[in-house]
Amino acid sequence: MIRIVTLAPYDAADLAWLGKTLYTAFGLGTEIAGERRPPASAELPGGRTDAEKLVQAAGAPRVVADDKILFLAAADLALPPGPLGEPPAWGFSQQGGERAVVSTRRLPARGSTEASVEAWRRRLARECIHFIGHLWELHHCYDPRCAMHPSWSPDLAPIPDAALCNFCREKSERKIRLAKT
Amino acid sequence: MKPESPETEAGSAEGLISDPSSLKPGDRVVYPNQGVCRVTGADVQEIAGQKLELVRMVREEDGAAVLIPRAKVSSVGLRRVASRSYIEGVFHYLAAQSADPELDWKIRHRDNADRLVTGGVLGVAEVVKGLHSLSHIRPLPTKEREQYDSSRHLLVAEISASLGVPPSVAEDYVDYALMPPAGVTFKLKPPPRPVELPVRFARRKPVVKAEEELGLDDMGLELGELAELGEGAAAEEGGEKGEEAAGAEGAEGEAGAGTGEEAGQAPARAAPHAKARPAARKAAPAPKRAAPKKAARPEAKRARAAAKAAPRKAAPAKAARKAPRKPAKGGKR
Numbered sequence: 001m002i003r004i005v006t007l008a009p010y011d012a013a014d015l016a017w018l019g020k021t022l023y024t025a026f027g028l029g030t031e032i033a034g035e036r037r038p039p040a041s042a043e044l045p046g047g048r049t050d051a052e053k054l055v056q057a058a059g060a061p062r063v064v065a066d067d068k069i070l071f072l073a074a075a076d077l078a079l080p081p082g083p084l085g086e087p088p089a090w091g092f093s094q095q096g097g098e099r100a101v102v103s104t105r106r107l108p109a110r111g112s113t114e115a116s117v118e119a120w121r122r123r124l125a126r127e128c129i130h131f132i133g134h135l136w137e138l139h140h141c142y143d144p145r146c147a148m149h150p151s152w153s154p155d156l157a158p159i160p161d162a163a164l165c166n167f168c169r170e171k172s173e174r175k176i177r178l179a180k181t
Numbered sequence: 182m183k184p185e186s187p188e189t190e191a192g193s194a195e196g197l198i199s200d201p202s203s204l205k206p207g208d209r210v211v212y213p214n215q216g217v218c219r220v221t222g223a224d225v226q227e228i229a230g231q232k233l234e235l236v237r238m239v240r241e242e243d244g245a246a247v248l249i250p251r252a253k254v255s256s257v258g259l260r261r262v263a264s265r266s267y268i269e270g271v272f273h274y275l276a277a278q279s280a281d282p283e284l285d286w287k288i289r290h291r292d293n294a295d296r297l298v299t300g301g302v303l304g305v306a307e308v309v310k311g312l313h314s315l316s317h318i319r320p321l322p323t324k325e326r327e328q329y330d331s332s333r334h335l336l337v338a339e340i341s342a343s344l345g346v347p348p349s350v351a352e353d354y355v356d357y358a359l360m361p362p363a364g365v366t367f368k369l370k371p372p373p374r375p376v377e378l379p380v381r382f383a384r385r386k387p388v389v390k391a392e393e394e395l396g397l398d399d400m401g402l403e404l405g406e407l408a409e410l411g412e413g414a415a416a417e418e419g420g421e422k423g424e425e426a427a428g429a430e431g432a433e434g435e436a437g438a439g440t441g442e443e444a445g446q447a448p449a450r451a452a453p454h455a456k457a458r459p460a461a462r463k464a465a466p467a468p469k470r471a472a473p474k475k476a477a478r479p480e481a482k483r484a485r486a487a488a489k490a491a492p493r494k495a496a497p498a499k500a501a502r503k504a505p506r507k508p509a510k511g512g513k514r
Contacts (some may be wrong), residue, residue, distance in 0.1 A: 052347060074188035080346055083269040084276060084367050095348040134349050139333045140356050141315040150353070158483040167326055 003033040003134060004067070005060055008074035009106075011012055014034040015072075021125040021162050025175045026132065026172060027146070028068075033061045037053045038073060049075035063098065066179040068135045070128060071101040076180035090151040093134035106151075125162035127151060131168050136175045153157050194300050196261030196374075202255040204236055209342060212249075213258040213298045216335055217241045217342045224248065242338060261301040267373060268343045271306045275358035282315035289315075290325070293420030297332060300376045302339050306377060308332040313359055 002022050004015060012032075019030035039057035042050045054077070060069045078087040093100030102124070110120040129147040141148035144155040146165035164172065198204065208220040218238040225234055226248075238247040238256060263271070283289040293311065296304035312321060313328040321329060333355070341351040362366065378413060 072253075079350050079353065082344070082346075082350075082357065083272040083360050084354070087353040087357035087367075088362060089353075092347075093349050093351075125371045134352075139337065140331070140352055141329055142313055143320075149358040150360055153356075153360045155360070167330070171330075 001064075002030045002054055002070060003026050003061055003063065003067060004030065004031045004070050004072060005033045005058070006035045006072045007038040007054075007058060007101075008072065009035065010104075014117075014124070017121050018125055018128060021121075022070075022128060022132065024134075025129045025164060025169075026126075026176065028176065038075060041172070044078055047076065049073070050079040051077040051089055051101060051103075055092055055094060055101050058099075058101070060099070067098060070132060071099070072128075073095075074099055074105055075087050075103060076105050077101070078101045080115060088152045091131040093131040095134050096137045097135060100102055102127045102131050107180055109172065119159045122148055124163050126160050129162055129164065130175055133164065133172060136176075138164075138170045141165055141168050167180075188461055195263055195267050195302075195303075197255065199255045200260045201251040204254070209241075209262045209435065210238065210303070211236070211260050211262055211339055212240075212247060213249065213260075214331075215240060216338045217262060218247055223251075241342070244410060258298055258300060262342045263339060265343055268302065269342075269374040270342055270370070272354065272358050273367075273369045274303060275306055275310055276361070276367045277369055277372060279310055279314040281491060282311050282318065286322075286325075290328075293328060293332075296376075297335070302336065302343075303373055303375050305332050305336045305339070309336055309355070310359065331425070 003130060004019065004022075015032050021034060022028070022030045036059045038049070039054060039059075041057050042054035044050055054073065054075070057070065058071050060071075077092060078088055079089045081105070088106065089103065090106050091100060091102035099172065104124060106125070107120055107123050108116075110117060126147050130151060133148050138148050140150050141164075142152060143149060143165045144157065145161050145163075146168055147161070147163060148165070148168045149156060149160075161171075198210065198458050204210070206220055206222050210218055210220060212218050218240050221239050222238045223234065224237045225232060234250040234251040236251055239245070239250070240247055251257065283292065289311070293308045298304075298456050300307060309329065309332050312325060313333070315321065315325075316329070320326075333352075336355060337348050337352045340346075341348040342352065344351065344354075346354075358367070419506070
């Protein structure tokens with residue numbers, strides 16, 4: 001079961017669409033588990049939010065084994081800088097764990113036209129699949145059409161597909177099959 | 182003189198553990214192809230009538246127990262987790278412009294397997310980068326896709342352990358270096374020197390049985406005759422090249438990696454021609470006409486001449502046996 005917890009207000013229709021897409025991608029039930037307040041302990045001085053702390057400290061519903069919790073936030077997430085600098089943070093997930101967060105801050109503007117809403121939803125769904133994929137121990141994929149391709153890659157299409165490539169899909173199915181429940 | 186083992190020839194990756202007594206409970210080590218492990222202690226077990234001293238470890242990823250005989254700690258390539266400064270060098274390597282990927286899948290697969298075992302964390306990064314750059318040319322076949330995924334997993338685990346960041350962040354670092362966002366450039370430093378791979382003796386199958394493989398017996402032809410059928414000047418050139426190639430092959434066993442590699446290339450490139458030819462010949466119904474045409478190809482001639490060189494000429498019994506069949510083709514004068 002994937003439980004979606006929002007840390008900012010989102011349109012119910014968008015969340016319903018997201019739930020359907022996640023079900024299609026992973027074959028797992030999806031539940032909209034309500035809205036919570038973002039934890040103050042994760043806030044950084046510059047107005048940014050520590051992604052790792054946010055995932056650890058955010059309140060979540062009760063879960064059973066192998067449930068995954070996806071937080072949707074509007075905050076500007078920050079990751080610890082690496083040897084070559086800080087990579088752009090579209091989200092964060094506990095690899096092989098149970099919690100992930102996706103930020104909608106870097107998504108294109110939602111707008112109000114049908115096309116812009118569709119593009120926004122697809123990009124949101126793609127990022128959610130990406131970070132839930134990390135929860136199922138998927139690594140980044142070199143295929144730009146795969147949802148596991150890095151979110152900042154210049155090879156990514158303007159409106160990327162919200163689906164996994166064959167290799168990643170089979171790997172995720174294998175992991176899900178081997179899960180405890 | 183005692184020949185060096187592949188391990189010693191390969192040089193050593195950073196932090197390679199040569200003395201098992203230096204391992205203490207709580208140490209973090211990397212077992213090649215397995216990942217980051219934590220030493221939990223020592224153990225003595227009787228296996229097949231032998232008492233073995235074992236180092237007991239736990240793989241951090243899944244808690245699997247790993248036991249290594251103390252005597253084999255260095256030979257399996259057990260090493261310490263790479264230091265932070267070394268890992269930084271690895272990122273500079275990942276972000277640097279990549280060389281053209283090896284296109285011969287056999288060489289690539291073998292070298293990648295060696296890098297994963299003996300190359301340390303930089304070797305793992307080399308595999309990831311090499312397969313990544315190859316994926317820009319064509320999609321990876323299933324086995325290499327799996328190798329790419331597992332080497333990425335090993336690299337991410339070691340970076341995560343070394344830098345003390347979550348694995349997903351370590352993976353972001355890797356891909357930030359491999360695929361920087363548009364407009365981002367890095368000030369790169371020279372990366373660490375990669376560990377040399379083991380020298381492979383007899384890394385290419387020498388083309389000595391070319392005649393049998395070509396199926397020339399069926400046609401009553403010999404390689405030397407085919408060479409003579411072509412242009413005279415080209416045949417002479419082929420002879421010279423053949424001598425060179427034969428010399429290089431002879432030196433392959435003694436030479437180091439550089440010369441051995443070059444010497445190994447020549448027969449390997451010739452081999453596909455040799456393999457492809459019998460099929461073509463079977464398909465062609467008129468071998469008498471086909472043979473001179475193929476003999477005229479200069480590269481084929483060189484390869485055959487290299488294979489034949491002098492010794493083949495001294496086969497009078499075979500030549501005598503084939504003599505009655507030669508007039509049938511009518512090509513030799």
